[in-house]
Amino acid sequence: MNIYYYTFGCKVNQYETENLRQNFTKRGFGVASKISDADVCFINTCTVTSTADSKCRQLIHKIKKENPRCIIILTGCLPQAFEEDTVNLDCEIVTGASDKTDIPDLLDEYLSRREKIVRISPHTKGEAFEKMSNSEVVSKTRAYIKIQDGCDQYCSYCIIPYARGHIRSKSFEDLKNEVCELAKSGHKEIILVGINLCCYGKDLEGDVRLVDAVEVACSVDGIDRVRLGSLEPEMISQSDIKRMASQPKLCPQFHLSLQSGCNKTLKAMNRKYTAEEYEELVNRLRESFPDCAITTDIMVGFAGESEEDFRESVEFVKKIGFARCHIFPYSEREGTVAAKRDGQVPKGEREKRARLMEEICKQSENEFLRNMVGKTVKVLFERENCTEFHQGYSENYTQIKIPRKNSLKSLRREIFCVIIEGYEKNYCIGKICE
Ligand code: SF4
CATH class of the missing domain: 3.80.30.20 (tm_1862 like domain)
Incomplete structure (x- = not known):
């Protein structure tokens, strides 16, 4: 079975989705790159604004329209903060923010019984930090x-x-x-x-x-x-x-x-x-x-x-x-x-x-x-999706680009000293120091 992952909101949500993806992978699930190819859609929600809520509802609607047989797992801040508004949404599994680690087991349960599951545990004083750890090789720097x-x-x-x-x-x-x-x-x-x-x-x-x-x-x-x-x-x-x-x-x-x-x-x-x-x-x-x-x-x-x-x-x-x-x-x-x-x-x-x-x-x-112009900074190179520039970030998180000049060698995951020669709208341009 393949799962399509969608994350709304902050870096914490991104981390948690990555953790779920790794856990599902260990159980043999694949990753779907689009809704129409998915057997399961996992939605990690954000409720920081009402716009975030609306986007989530729109996504559920879109999934059910494009792929009506898809199992939807709805989790995170929205069901946790607004339980009454979310339990009746058209999703097969609904969990709160604190039930995320149980989701792979809940999917197994759903697959064997085919009955809607709602698990939103209230937060309690003194609750433990959940056991979550991301470790497997992923293609990121x-x-x-x-x-x-x-x-x-x-x-x-x-x-x-x-x-x-x-x-x-x-x-x-x-x-x-x-x-x-x-x-x-x-x-x-x-x-x-x-x-x-x-x-x-x-x-x-x-x-x-x-x-x-x-x-x-x-x-x-x-x-x-x-x-x-x-x-x-x-x-x-x-x-x-x-x-x-x-x-x-x-x-x-x-x-x-x-x-x-x-x-x-x-x-x-x-x-x-x-x-x-x-x-x-x-x-x-x-x-x-x-x-x-x-x-x-x-x-x-x-x-x-x-x-x-x-x-x-x-x-x-x-x-x-x-x-x-x-x-x-x-x-x-x-x-x-x-x-x-x-x-x-x-x-x-x-x-x-x-x-x-x-x-x-x-x-x-x-x-x-x-x-920044005239300064020498250490750049950790990241992206390779641009033919014109090598790109990365300095230690102070300024985006730095250096022209590729026909160099096909990837600099990804390497750190080089770069002298900054100019800047554009939201990044600096430089060259690698000899
Ligand atoms: S209440 Fe909200 S904005 Fe204020 S510190 Fe906590 S998370 Fe941040």
Whole structure:
């Protein structure tokens, strides 16, 4: 039987889908490249916005139309957070976020009884980090490792704590084993990801912090780079930065989720830092990691955000000078505190603010690329799907291209020093140093 895999949402979901794919492969299932060839469709859902929910429903509809006999497995954040709305969807197996590891067994059960299965276990305080590990040889240079799950922060716009449960962390032993396996299978770069990554270790015994996981990952021979996924800014101390800066394998790119540069808006969002504290953290990171890239997420048009608040946020974003920004207009999420707030900004205005913020960020992104010109960086080459350029990423996650000049030799999985000679819209161009 062949399975078609579809993943919505974040890196954590991508990691989990990869884990399921590996488990199904061990049981003899193949991979279908299109819906019409599939016996089973596996959908790992995201519910961060109502648009994500609609896309998922559309996909179910499309699958049933194109391939009515296909068995659909629906799993993840959407059924977990909105059980009542999802149990009756036209799917054969529906599970929550915490039941993913049981899915191969549930498929066996379905195949023998042919009766719909719904398994959505509620999250509980103290639930363990599930045993998930990706190790088999896959044709990628970089690999994600989920080291943390859950969030107890309850930002007022976010449904994720309801979908992902309380914070929990992967043990050092499991982390080290997984990094070793990935190194053995040829991976050069590891990206540590989580739902609220900075909370790594809070549930483990002793004063365990994210930096401890970084040190474990960096200690593995064969891994050249360790990168961190999205970070919440309030939990990184000066001593964490000092320890991180002493790890040469740790990549100097920090995705510090900002959301707003206006303190009034941050408070309304129930974020736990001020714009001043955020700026101080950026300055400390820049001192310890010269040429690091600070990237971020920015939400505009949040409930109650006045024009003045928005302008304050814009000025702050200009001041920081991000290397890259993801900007999104606020969208009300059912089940959250912010969705019930007065003062919702009209949708057209949210779009307008998003466009304005995009323009501001584009300028700082260009500035960041311009500052790279003349520097020598180490590039891990990745893609081979372009005839014109070899492509890869520098340690600070700038995309770097070098002209192929009739060279057919693949540079994939190799690290070379490259001198940057110019930049384009969202990448730099250079040549390999002799
Ligand atoms: S920190 Fe806030 S935005 Fe991030 S997952 Fe937790 S509640 Fe959601």
